[in-house]
Amino acid sequence: MTSLLAAEGGWQSFTLKGGEWAILGLSGAAAILALLVGWALVVQVLKQDEGTPRMQEIARAIQEGAWAYLKRQFKTIGWILIPVGAIVFFTSVAIEKPGDVEALSFVQSGAYRTIAFVLGCVASGLTGYIGMTLATRGNVRTAAAARQGSMKRALEVAFRTGGVAGMFTVGLGLLGATAIIAIFQNTSSAMLVGFGFGGSLLALFLRVGGGIFTKAADVGADLVGKVEAGIPEDDPRNPATIADNVGDNVGDCAGMAADLFESYEVTLVASIILGVAAFSSIGLNPALGLVFPLAARAVGVLASIAGVFAVRAKDGETNALKPINRGFLTAGIITVIGTLALALYYVGNPSKGDAGHDGSIISMSGVGWRVFGAVVVGLILAQVLSRLTEYFTGTEYGPVEEIAESAETGPATVVLSGTSAGLESSVYAIVCIAIALGATLWMGGGNIQFSLYLVALCGMGMLATTGVIVSED
Numbered sequence: 001m002t003s004l005l006a007a008e009g010g011w012q013s014f015t016l017k018g019g020e021w022a023i024l025g026l027s028g029a030a031a032i033l034a035l036l037v038g039w040a041l042v043v044q045v046l047k048q049d050e051g052t053p054r055m056q057e058i059a060r061a062i063q064e065g066a067w068a069y070l071k072r073q074f075k076t077i078g079w080i081l082i083p084v085g086a087i088v089f090f091t092s093v094a095i096e097k098p099g100d101v102e103a104l105s106f107v108q109s110g111a112y113r114t115i116a117f118v119l120g121c122v123a124s125g126l127t128g129y130i131g132m133t134l135a136t137r138g139n140v141r142t143a144a145a146a147r148q149g150s151m152k153r154a155l156e157v158a159f160r161t162g163g164v165a166g167m168f169t170v171g172l173g174l175l176g177a178t179a180i181i182a183i184f185q186n187t188s189s190a191m192l193v194g195f196g197f198g199g200s201l202l203a204l205f206l207r208v209g210g211g212i213f214t215k216a217a218d219v220g221a222d223l224v225g226k227v228e229a230g231i232p233e234d235d236p237r238n239p240a241t242i243a244d245n246v247g248d249n250v251g252d253c254a255g256m257a258a259d260l261f262e263s264y265e266v267t268l269v270a271s272i273i274l275g276v277a278a279f280s281s282i283g284l285n286p287a288l289g290l291v292f293p294l295a296a297r298a299v300g301v302l303a304s305i306a307g308v309f310a311v312r313a314k315d316g317e318t319n320a321l322k323p324i325n326r327g328f329l330t331a332g333i334i335t336v337i338g339t340l341a342l343a344l345y346y347v348g349n350p351s352k353g354d355a356g357h358d359g360s361i362i363s364m365s366g367v368g369w370r371v372f373g374a375v376v377v378g379l380i381l382a383q384v385l386s387r388l389t390e391y392f393t394g395t396e397y398g399p400v401e402e403i404a405e406s407a408e409t410g411p412a413t414v415v416l417s418g419t420s421a422g423l424e425s426s427v428y429a430i431v432c433i434a435i436a437l438g439a440t441l442w443m444g445g446g447n448i449q450f451s452l453y454l455v456a457l458c459g460m461g462m463l464a465t466t467g468v469i470v471s472e473d
Contacts, residue, residue: 011097012186012276014286019346023291023298024182030298031175034467037305038130038167041160045134048157051144058236059140065246066136069213070129070254077205081121084201088194089114095187104187113194116180120198120265123172124258128206131165131257131470135249138162152313155320159327162471163308165257170301170467173199173265177272178294189273196262196269203255203262210251217247257470264466268293271456278453283360284367288347289453293460295346296375299338300331304467307331311471321390324472328386331465332379339461343372364450370443374454378461381436382469385429392425399425436462 016024050056092110095103104112138161146154180191221240225231231238234245275289311327313320352365364370392399399421406417440458444451463469 010189011095011103012189012273012286012290013098013280014186014276014290016185016287016291020287020291023295023346024178027174027178027291027294027298028182030301031171031173031178034167034171034174034301034305037308038164038171041164041167041308042134045138045141045157045161045164048141049144050140051147055140055143058242059136061242062139062245062249063136065242066132066249066254069246069250070132073205073209073250074125077121077125077202080205081118081201085114085117088117088197092190095190097186104190109187109190112184113190116191116194117198119176120195120200121202122198123176123195123265124199124202124261125206127165127169127172127261128202128254128258130168132249132254134161134164135253139249151318151320152315155311155313155323159308159311159324159471163467165253166304166308166467166470169257169261169264169470170297170304173261173268173466174294174297174301177265177268177297181272181290181294189276192269192272196266199258199265200262203258206258207251207255210247210255214244214247214251217243220244260463260466260470264463267456267459267463268297271453271460274449274453274456278447278450281447281449282364282367283362284350292342292347292371293457295342296335296339296457296460296464299342300335300464301467303331303334303338304465306334307465307468308471311468321394325386325390328465328468328472329383331468332383335379335461335464336376339375339464340372343368343375347371364445364447370445370450370454371457373443374440374457375461375464377436377439378458379464381432381458382462382465384432388425388428388432392421 050059089110092106092113094106095109097103138157142154142158142161145157176195177192180195181188184191217240221238221244222233224240225235225238226233234241236242271293272290275293276286277289279289280286307327307330309327310330311323313323317323347368349366349368350362352362391397394400403414403417403421406413436458437455440454441451444454
């Protein structure tokens with residue numbers, strides 16, 4: 001039954017023993033720690049100076065507008081979730097153990113999967129709400145710190161503000177998956193699919209809806225303010241400027257946080273579901289493939305916490321990207337070390353032909369190195385894409401300088417130059433992703449189930465340090 005499609009939510013044959021329960025405990029503890037760190041960052045950020053009364057007045061206007069938008073959006077989404085939840089329920093199937101013994105009836109399977117779907121929606125929405133709420137309050141505190149002439153202090157306030165959303169993203173995602181596996185065990189695949197789908201659906205609304213609102217407010221503010229009334233850009237005398245800033249928060253903060261929660265959760269769910277079938281196909285304990293992604297994610301959570309606090313500008317440093325890159329690299333290195341220990345000492349490297357799980361013969365050697373390699377490929381891919389983004393968007397690098405130079409000959413050349421640079425950057429990103437996929441498929445040794453598992457681990461590795469990535473965004 002392990003070959004059953006994930007969408008069907010079938011029975012998965014494995015047994016959770018002492019080691020697996022210890023990993024689940026570690027995973028749950030790491031998730032709770034992330035939430036506690038997130039709350040501590042909330043307290044730390046809110047203690048900072050809010051600046052002048054005028055700054056506070058503008059900040060409150062943005063906060064009220066952002067909350068009004070999000071409240072209206074959540075109300076609309078709530079009505080949409082009712083028919084979608086019904087579809088999730090009625091597309092469920094009864095889950096049977098080997099021997100045609102019913103493990104969950106149709107009603108039980110549908111009810112549990114629908115509950116998981118709703119919880120996924122709530123977790124995704126809560127992540128977006130927390131990210132937006134702290135952003136609208138952290139913005140004015142960052143500006144107040146910058147007014148004191150300290151880039152170092154302003155960067156710390158800004159990054160700690162982003163760290164709140166980062167910690168809640170990884171904490172809620174990991175806690176949800178861990179709880180589902182601990183409760184449902186062999187029938188958890190159906191519930192994991194529901195949980196992941198819920199997170200994805202709400203992220204779609206928050207990301208796309210917020211993005212449309214952002215662009216509409218941005219363009220509208222510029223047309224009315226700069227073109228018609230001659231008011232400078234981002235001038236608070238233009239009411240549309242407040243709407244523009246509201247859009248930045250609901251799209252780039254709430255939408256981005258929910259979007260990354262969805263990506264974080266979906267890659268974790270995929271690797272968990274594929275893990276049982278992958279390890280069964282090579283004669284190893286299927287439970288290893290199930291809990292290894294959770295353990296790797298727990299390491300990533302701890303690394304993300306360290307990475308967020310590692311972002312500190314040195315005295316006299318003026319480039320904010322340097323300390324951010326140091327924090328991102330620190331999180332990546334910690335994840336590599338922790339994942340290596342897990343892969344070698346938990347998964348292990350039994351030889352091909354050895355006795356495997358339940359008397360089967362192991363058909364692949366170096367499994368520990370392979371799963372470690374897949375995660376590392378994902379981590380390297382994340383670092384490379386981060387540097388590519390910096391190169392194509394940084395003001396001190398060639399692409400942006402060329403676009404600026406093209407402005408001397410008119411708007412047409414600016415548009416062409418900018419579009420060309422964007423297309424060029426996409427090519428390099430696609431090539432990097434293709435190389436990463438090829439490397440992980442090669443590590444699979446021709447076993448399609450294990451190869452797909454490694455691809456999922458690669459995606460999971462790319463998002464292992466999501467706590468830092470969300471903080472950057």
